[in-house]
Amino acid sequence: MKIALLGFGTIGTGVYELINLNKGRFSNNLDEPVVISKILDKDPNKHVDPSDQVCKIVTDPALIMDDPEIQIVISLLGGMDFEYKMIKAALEHGKNVVTASKAVLSEYFDELTGIAAEKNVFLRYEAAVGGGIPIIGSLKEELKINRIDEIKGILNGTTNYILSNMTENGADFDDTLKKAQQIGFAEADPTADIEGYDVSRKLAILSTLAYGGVVRDEDIKKRGLSDVSAIDVEMAGDMGYTIKYLGHSKLVNKNQVYTTVEPVLFSKESMMSNVNSEFNIISIKGDIIGELQFYGKGAGKDATANAVVGDALYIINCLKEDREPPYKKLDKKLHKMGNSGFSGRYYLRVNIADNDELAFVMSVMDADKGRENIVISDEAIFYTTSTIQADVFDGLVDRIKECVSDVFYARIYE
Ligand SMILES: NC(=O)C1=CN([C@@H]2O[C@H](COP(=O)(O)OP(=O)(O)OC[C@H]3O[C@@H](n4cnc5c(N)ncnc54)[C@H](OP(=O)(O)O)[C@@H]3O)[C@@H](O)[C@H]2O)C=CC1
């Protein structure tokens, strides 16, 4: 069985190593060995294992698409446009595809699953959400008799690694982001991680599968994490909370989907607060099973490669047994309601330069008559609000930001 890899970066290398080191294990109950015969990368001089006499690095995708011996294409390129073109081309050439690209899947879910169905080939994407956590297979197979109406989770390893290090070691945001990039947790452009696109794309894929209709990244209300500072981590800690970055969606009245991606304060004792470093947690609520939680490494070479290779082996076994690719139409019409279905008390920090700014912030926050706590220091004003609907509070903060830019706020999860 010949496989081609597109992209020989962090995860591509992990997949190559995993398949090469485990040749015997993968081939035991297969009639032929599993080999990676071609790898597409920009750099033709990248090295494969010197003992590997089969695998070639190529820079021309046609050498993979037009090779009739290649039955599975594993796409691990990152980015959007080129990877979309490659996945589409591979499916159109009748190849089975495995990808970890939440960016491409969340944007082109219906088109790509449609082409896979038309060509009767497999399109698998377990690694696209939660790295090594087997959440996609669970949603598609194990939980299918449930009606799922809520998904929430810590879905990004990079930001969780940053927040954990800020909380536990007093680390600096930018330094820790650089470390996450060096380790290989972050996207090639880490804006996707810290501004919420990565979480939103993952939440879109999970919500699509769980609620039975397409939810896209652009349907999801998101706020980034880049405004968080050491003082916020400290203040949250003093109040008994830990800051986490949450993706949350819920289905109400059968077809209304509420979504949010935002920093949230969890009580220090909660399960969410104790998910640290690159680990992710995903909680699913089904009408039969109740709440289920999935926990594991959400980013990194080995965990992600494990999920990718698992998908490839699934396809290999199906091909061997002549099993058809399953195809479920996800065509329910869902109404995307933004974040108005979420509410709570908020922690708010606004840095102020002078008394005019202080007076302005106080005048805007006067709208919150029941606010609980205000602390004013030389540089900043800190609020704990009363319970407010998420979109209403966003509006108040937008007004504050017309005048003052250094602002951070997070919903207190109760
Ligand atoms: N890292 C992680 O923990 C996880 C990653 N993923 C997903 O897996 C995918 C791969 O991620 P990762 O391995 O970290 O990314 P990397 O950036 O480490 O690897 C991507 C590789 O593809 C190459 N590449 C990009 N564009 C082209 C092109 N046009 N032609 C040829 N080669 C190209 C890159 O080359 P160059 O470096 O020269 O640009 C690089 O070698 C992404 O979709 C990511 O979102 C999913 C789960 C976890």
Ligand SMILES: N[C@@H](CC=O)C(=O)O
């Ligand atoms: N950049 C992503 C990688 C895995 O999806 C993350 O940090 O979670």
